[in-house]
Amino acid sequence: MGRNSRRARTSRPGTFDPSDRTRVKHTKIGVWDLYEEIDPARAHVPGASYAERAFAAYECLPYLARMIRDICAIRSCWFLLAAYALAEAGQALLPAASLWYSGQLINILQITIETRTVEADALFRVCVGRVACSVIRRILNHVLSELRGPLARRLKAQYSLHLFRARARLDLPTFEDPLVQRQLEDASSTSGSIAYDTLVMGAGIVSTLVQVVSQVSVLASVLGAQRDGILLALLSFATSMSDWVTRWNVFATEQVWAATTKDKDYIQMTGMKYVVNNMEHRKEFITGNLAEFMTKEFKEVSERVGPDNAVDFNELRRASRNRQRFSFFGLLQDPLRELPQVVFTLRSIQHPASMPVSLASLNLLQQTTSHFSFTVWRFFDQTSSITEQLATIRKLYEVANIPNRIVDGKIPFPEDAQKIRHGISLEFRNVSFRYPGSDQLALDNVSFTLSPGQLCVIVGANGSGKSTILKLSVRLYDPCGGTILVGGHDVRTLRLADLRAAVAVLFQDYTHFPLSIRDNIALGDPERFHDDARVRAAAALGGAADFVGRLPDGYETHLDRPVRDYFSGLPEGTRTLFGREIDFAGVRGAGGMASRTGGPALSGGQMQRLAVSRTFMRSVVGEDARVGLLLFDEPSASLDPTAEHDLFARLRELRGNKTMVFSSHRFGNLTRHADLILYMNDSTIVEAGTHDELMKRQGEYARIWMLQAQAFL
Numbered sequence: 001m002g003r004n005s006r007r008a009r010t011s012r013p014g015t016f017d018p019s020d021r022t023r024v025k026h027t028k029i030g031v032w033d034l035y036e037e038i039d040p041a042r043a044h045v046p047g048a049s050y051a052e053r054a055f056a057a058y059e060c061l062p063y064l065a066r067m068i069r070d071i072c073a074i075r076s077c078w079f080l081l082a083a084y085a086l087a088e089a090g091q092a093l094l095p096a097a098s099l100w101y102s103g104q105l106i107n108i109l110q111i112t113i114e115t116r117t118v119e120a121d122a123l124f125r126v127c128v129g130r131v132a133c134s135v136i137r138r139i140l141n142h143v144l145s146e147l148r149g150p151l152a153r154r155l156k157a158q159y160s161l162h163l164f165r166a167r168a169r170l171d172l173p174t175f176e177d178p179l180v181q182r183q184l185e186d187a188s189s190t191s192g193s194i195a196y197d198t199l200v201m202g203a204g205i206v207s208t209l210v211q212v213v214s215q216v217s218v219l220a221s222v223l224g225a226q227r228d229g230i231l232l233a234l235l236s237f238a239t240s241m242s243d244w245v246t247r248w249n250v251f252a253t254e255q256v257w258a259a260t261t262k263d264k265d266y267i268q269m270t271g272m273k274y275v276v277n278n279m280e281h282r283k284e285f286i287t288g289n290l291a292e293f294m295t296k297e298f299k300e301v302s303e304r305v306g307p308d309n310a311v312d313f314n315e316l317r318r319a320s321r322n323r324q325r326f327s328f329f330g331l332l333q334d335p336l337r338e339l340p341q342v343v344f345t346l347r348s349i350q351h352p353a354s355m356p357v358s359l360a361s362l363n364l365l366q367q368t369t370s371h372f373s374f375t376v377w378r379f380f381d382q383t384s385s386i387t388e389q390l391a392t393i394r395k396l397y398e399v400a401n402i403p404n405r406i407v408d409g410k411i412p413f414p415e416d417a418q419k420i421r422h423g424i425s426l427e428f429r430n431v432s433f434r435y436p437g438s439d440q441l442a443l444d445n446v447s448f449t450l451s452p453g454q455l456c457v458i459v460g461a462n463g464s465g466k467s468t469i470l471k472l473s474v475r476l477y478d479p480c481g482g483t484i485l486v487g488g489h490d491v492r493t494l495r496l497a498d499l500r501a502a503v504a505v506l507f508q509d510y511t512h513f514p515l516s517i518r519d520n521i522a523l524g525d526p527e528r529f530h531d532d533a534r535v536r537a538a539a540a541l542g543g544a545a546d547f548v549g550r551l552p553d554g555y556e557t558h559l560d561r562p563v564r565d566y567f568s569g570l571p572e573g574t575r576t577l578f579g580r581e582i583d584f585a586g587v588r589g590a591g592g593m594a595s596r597t598g599g600p601a602l603s604g605g606q607m608q609r610l611a612v613s614r615t616f617m618r619s620v621v622g623e624d625a626r627v628g629l630l631l632f633d634e635p636s637a638s639l640d641p642t643a644e645h646d647l648f649a650r651l652r653e654l655r656g657n658k659t660m661v662f663s664s665h666r667f668g669n670l671t672r673h674a675d676l677i678l679y680m681n682d683s684t685i686v687e688a689g690t691h692d693e694l695m696k697r698q699g700e701y702a703r704i705w706m707l708q709a710q711a712f713l
């Protein structure tokens with residue numbers, strides 16, 4: 001028996017096995033190859049996949065309930081929600097009310113034909129009623145459109161907070177996981193509107209049901225007494241219902257598919273577009289004299305690809321999906337719509353006297369059904385896939401439950417806040433570690449001990465594991481073997497928030513937040529975020545105060561402004577518009593808008609000074625600092641010699657008060673004063689001791705020290 005048939009027997013219907021070729025459909029759309037899962041509904045027992053999908057939808061219901069609870073808990077939405085519900089209810093009942101008045105009109109017509117007298121009062125009431133209905137409809141429409149915006153914005157704000165919280169709580173290994181990233185992207189792409197869309201969908205479903213029930217019952221009471229009334233009503237509604245049945249597929253779910261292209265011309269054409277569009281290629285583009293050549297090549301390659309294929313996949317797929325399919329049932333639908341007319345005509349021949357009343361009934365019916373069809377169409381539009389909507393709600397809530405890989409400890413730290421002032425001890429016992437997804441050890445059986453207040457410098461070649469020691473000390477990752485002790489405790493047992501409050505780290509690949517310079521420094525100590533004096537003192541210690549003071553906006557300068565300015569679509573330098581003189585730059589200037597995007601360009605060293613200032617914000621400024629361990633990864637890599645000298649002088653003043661660990665390539669300034677030097681190579685510590693001890697040993701440390709020293713001789 002072949003492999004495929006064995007797999008087909010074992011796989012559950014509805015479960016997609018991508019390696020099973022019989023379950024993958026290949027379609028060529030232009031230059032694209034589309035691979036789709038063959039719909040299990042067709043491949044297996046009819047209805048099995050529907051049951052499966054219905055069950056999946058059922059499993060999402062608790063999330064829907066939670067969303068309803070969450071929406072109801074937003075106080076600022078209460079009034080809006082109540083008004084929205086009332087307006088929707090009014091909107092849903094109005095068609096039935098109009099219908100009822102129209103029915104009254106038919107009654108009056110019938111009485112008029114039979115008695116040859118017109119009931120003026122009744123006629124007047126009907127007219128007023130119909131006018132009132134249309135005025136109320138207008139008002140409700142307006143009320144609803146006024147409510148939609150504020151309601152949508154409040155819901156959006158609530159869920160953006162939910163997502164912010166969900167992202168903020170994730171630790172590094174979890175956040176780095178591509179699957180988690182995908183999950184977060186999925187949730188955020190819809191989070192803006194999901195609650196509002198669900199609300200609209202829910203209101204749409206209830207409103208459609210109310211409309212259907214109320215209109216059908218009014219119509220039955222109006223037409224019930226008339227000859228063929230019910231038959232006409234059934235025929236008219238049958239068309240709308242057939243629309244409904246053929247188009248509505250609540251259990252439709254996203255298909256599993258993937259698309260790729262191997263068309264060399266298309267790939268080359270797309271690449272050329274990137275080259276000509278993007279800033280990063282411009283220097284080479286110009287100096288390489290590529291303009292003329294590339295334009296000619298682009299023309300040729302575009303002609304080879306052809307205009308129908310020179311579009312991206314999504315555009316092509318949309319076009320191929322939207323192409324109307326010819327169906328036999330569709331062919332029948334339009335004649336079905338004419339059936340009431342046919343019945344009416346035939347009956348009129350039989351009973352000519354009742355013709356005016358029947359004509360009025362027919363008119364009423366057709367008006368009602370056209371309105372009904374519109375309601376049904378809107379309903380499809382809003383509820384095209386309930387299961388998909390439910391799945392999206394589920395995704396949105398599940399991102400808040402992604403488990404963190406770094407499990408929090410229980411022991412508060414430090415037990416004695418006074419003790420921390422003289423530093424925290426740090427010990428690695430046979431620690432081994434490999435990064436997630438890597439099969440190489442980044443640390444292999446590393447052991448060392450640092451007493452409170454000592455200064456340790458880790459030196460060694462690129463990639464030898466220096467930064468990794470610092471990362472593990474603050475539990476950015478957990479080791480796969482061995483134990484790390486901070487203050488004598490296994491670091492896994494300590495409360496994470498306490499541990500991170502007691503340790504300050506400056507990473508080699510530090511970043512700056514897209515916030516003001518002030519906030520960038522202040523975030524070094526969230527508890528003192530609003531203390532301006534402390535921010536300035538930290539900037540002075542980090543050597544940033546001088547250049548920040550010279551910036552036009554000082555501490556309020558944004559390094560990378562997260563909010564862009566918007567401009568009218570006129571190109572820079574436009575002087576006239578339809579003959580009128582304009583000053584485009586002047587308008588921008590009036591708003592104090594910068595002419596270039598992004599913040600002021602700072603040098604690498606200035607950036608590093610800001611990063612050092614952020615570390616000082618928490619660790620050094622003031623007597624009340626609660627940090628006992630400082631970890632610095634190449635803190636002076638971009639600093640000029642004076643700045644480096646000043647920084648180390650300031651840090652040396654702290655000796656005895658804080659335990660300090662440096663990772664560095666520079667020997668001398670720091671290593672001479674270190675209590676412990678760890679020389680690393682290939683994920684292990686190969687030499688350990690003080691400068692004098694290691695020099696006496698004449699090993700690797702001594703060799704490299706001499707190498708660096710020779711440069712100055």
Ligand SMILES: Nc1ncnc2c1ncn2[C@@H]1O[C@H](COP(=O)(O)OP(=O)(O)OP(=O)(O)O)[C@@H](O)[C@H]1O
Nearest residue numbers: 435436438442461462463464465466467468469508
């Ligand atoms: N995020 C990561 N994922 C996978 N491997 C990593 C990651 N970061 C570092 N590594 C690997 O772990 C090893 C140790 O890296 P580490 O950054 O600790 O070296 P380092 O001694 O600080 O180097 P450098 O002197 O260049 O800063 C290297 O082989 C590196 O490729």
